[in-house]
């Protein structure tokens with residue numbers, strides 16, 4: 001092989017391997033959720049890559065939004081890269097108070113008025129469960145990925161992580177109705193050497209999941225919601 005051919009071949013190899021993809025399909029099994037049973041809805045599963053070697057930390061900080069509207073956080077599941085600033089705009093005519101106090105990133109943005117917003121920067125990788133201190137039915141989950149390679153499944157369950165450099169990774173999986181033990185067993189080491197790695201079907205079991213009520217930010221039970229108390233704006237006359 002001449003030097004020119006060797007250079008061309010090396011360049012082709014590098015260009016082929018510099019933008020690898022990992023794809024597959026998630027299925028939720030042992031579920032009692034009606035959307036899973038009736039519609040085959042496999043949405044809301046987050047998959048992300050933890051690189052074996054630390055990443056360059058000089059990445060541009062990103063931003064994301066979880067809207068508070070109709071007494072719900074939207075989206076309910078949000079995956080972000082480490083260092084992302086998440087805004088919690090309040091689009092309801094009532095006050096809200098987003099907080100997290102028992103795992104992941106502890107924060108409390110306090111009570112804030114309709115039409116205003118608060119933000120939190122997520123600077124620790126992990127899973128953060130978010131609640132509202134006024135409305136016990138409101139919840140969200142933020143998965144903070146240490147890398148830019150993360151994806152949240154849509155109802156079909158298919159996923160693809162693209163533009164992943166060749167190397168060694170741990171694939172991690174989260175679903176809010178899977179137990180920590182199930183999620184630990186789903187972790188797998190991946191060595192990416194080809195331009196496409198098809199992981200096939202990944203079954204995420206909901207066996208053993210028990211929906212437990214959460215406490216408010218003071219660690220107490222939620223009181224009854226009172227639409228006329230001081231937390232709400234005065235009714236229009």
Ligand SMILES: [Cu+2]
Nearest residue numbers: 096132134135
């Ligand atoms: Cu609320």
